[in-house]
Amino acid sequence: MATEVRIAPITITDRALAEVKNILAEKNVPAEYGLRIGVQGGGCSGMSYLLGFDKPKESDETFQLDGVTLIMDKKHGMYVMGMEVDFQDGLNARGFVFNNPQAKSTCGCGSSFSA
Numbered sequence: 001m002a003t004e005v006r007i008a009p010i011t012i013t014d015r016a017l018a019e020v021k022n023i024l025a026e027k028n029v030p031a032e033y034g035l036r037i038g039v040q041g042g043g044c045s046g047m048s049y050l051l052g053f054d055k056p057k058e059s060d061e062t063f064q065l066d067g068v069t070l071i072m073d074k075k076h077g078m079y080v081m082g083m084e085v086d087f088q089d090g091l092n093a094r095g096f097v098f099n100n101p102q103a104k105s106t107c108g109c110g111s112s113f114s115a
Helices: 014-026 074-080
Strands: 034-041 047-054 060-065 068-073 084-089 094-099 112-114
Touching: 014 068, 014 084, 034 074, 060 074, 068 074
Parallel strands: 034 068
Antiparallel strands: 034 047, 047 112, 060 068, 084 094
């Protein structure tokens, strides 16, 4: 029986992936948890991004990326297809940054968008 390999609909930069791995190690995140990426209603532009550790649910798709399990609700794919997650650690800002080609507009803080 062949194993299906699915390509994640998003990319995560090396910097962001390194930060996720640091958090996994430092915070002792349980092994059955993965990195949940998605969207939710709210924010100043209508939708905001979800990024956190969670257990997979029945409505989720999972992907493997360099040893990290990505979890995404199947319904969220159309909002984040082609998105890049980066991590900035500079003088002006520190945190995860979402570069989403599906976003028609974004707010000033970059954590919400309209599709």
